[in-house]
Every structure is written in structure tokens, then in C-alpha cells.
């Protein structure tokens with residue numbers, strides 16, 4: 434079965450048919466979905482979805498684009514939400530320097546990134562990193578985190594990985610998993626294809642980031658977890674192995690990281 438490690442079914446784009454879609458996903462070989470929060474509201478919605486569907490679990494956290502309005506009370510609420518046993522991780526959290534206007538400055542992003550990393554440590558949960566156009570600062574903060582917590586063997590996943598294969602190997606040496614989604618099927622995805630080829634299969638998680646980043650041949654359409662099979666097929670093709678092997682190993686990997694053992 435497919436372990437979808439990162440989706441956003443609380444997104445407005447699913448308002449028209451959310452229940453119908455979520456009812457049929459398990460019949461399309463999607464065995465587990467982690468619905469990931471991106472702000473306070475979507476974190477609460479993620480928990481609600483996880484409480485409504487057996488195969489859906491949640492992550493709670495605030496995305497770097499949304500941290501401008503955060504305060505200490507938000508950390509308290511995230512801590513409360515994470516008491517639900519269906520909350521497996523803190524995320525998505527990190528740094529995003531892509532959009533400049535209307536979003537928090539670098540220092541504010543770094544501050545709330547560190548605060549949420551501390552929360553993950555306190556709750557003994559893994560975390561889901563979003564990092565865009567912020568390669569150096571993300572690495573610096575996670576290296577500093579690694580020095581402070583050498584006992585944490587597998588701290589989390591670098592979701593929708595977009596940097597170099599060399600940096601992916603560096604993250605793997607630090608214990609991280611690498612999240613690969615629809616982008617690996619895109620024509621211009623040279624770096625990610627190299628990464629998917631060169632890193633150990635034991636450290637890859639597959640994801641959609643639904644409703645975004647729909648893989649080829651459906652690029653541009655609304656994404657959902659059934660589309661993850663194109664990602665699995667592509668990774669299998671790149672590595673010269675069977676899709677079943679990729680599906681099986683990425684399930685084991687995600688179970689290990691999220692602590693959802695069979």
C-alpha cells in the first residue's frame with residue numbers, strides 16, 4: 434500500500450468533493466495519509482480530518498509564510514492539539530525566502546522555526562520541514578539542532594526536496610528523510626532526478642503535497658494521493674527497480690519516521 438506522507442485535504446480546493454474523494458482513496462491503494470497543517474486553522478482541520486477517517490493522520494504546525502501573526506499562545510495551542518494520538522508530527526515548519534512581500538522577514542521565520550523545533554523535541558515527535566530558496570539558513574539551523582540533540586536519530590523529513598543531491602546526502606547523514614513528490618516527473622527536474630537516483634531508497638518518502646504539484650501526465654490539475662503512483666513509477670524507473678519495491682520501502686520508511694509501526 435501507498436503511504437502518502439504529505440497532503441492538505443483541508444484545502445479549499447477540496448470543498449466541492451472532499452468526502453467523496455476521501456471515501457474512495459483507500460480503494461486506490463492509498464493506505465495511510467498524513468494531512469499536514471500550514472497555519473493554526475489548517476492544523477485544527479488536520480486533526481479533525483484525522484479524527485474522521487481511520488487512514489488519515491495529522492501533523493500540526495505553522496508554515497513560514499504564515500508565521501507573521503504567531504505568538505506564544507499559538508505554540509500552546511499547537512501543544513494542545515498534539516496531545517491527540519492521531520497527531521504524528523510537527524509541521525510543516527521551516528523557511529521560505531521565495532516570496533518577499535507580505536510575509537515574515539527572515540529573522541521572524543527563523544525565530545518561529547526554532548520555537549516549533551523545540552516543541553517537537555518536547556513532544557518527542559518528528560518534524561516536517563518546508564524549505565524554499567533558503568538552503569543555507571535551513572542547513573545552519575538543522576546543524577545547530579543536531580548538535581543540541583545528538584540523541585535524536587531520525588529528526589524528520591525535508592519535504593518537497595528541491596536542493597542539490599549533495600545536500601540531500603548531507604541531510605541523510607544527519608538522519609533525515611527526503612520527501613519526493615510530483616516535481617520528480619517534470620521535464621525540468623534534473624537535480625531532483627539525480628537526487629532520487631543517488632540517495633538510499635531507505636531514506637525516501639513519497640508525497641503529493643495535494644492539492645499542489647500534480648505529477649505528469651496530469652501536471653497543472655488538482656492533485657490527490659492516488660496520483661502518487663506516478664511518483665512511485667518515476668522513482669522506480671530512475672533507479673531501475675520495480676514500482677512495488679519503491680512502494681513497499683517508502684511505506685516502511687514513512688512508518689519508521691512517523692512512528693506508525695505495524
Ligand SMILES: [Zn+2]
Pocket residue numbers: 439441469525642
Ligand atoms: Zn505542504
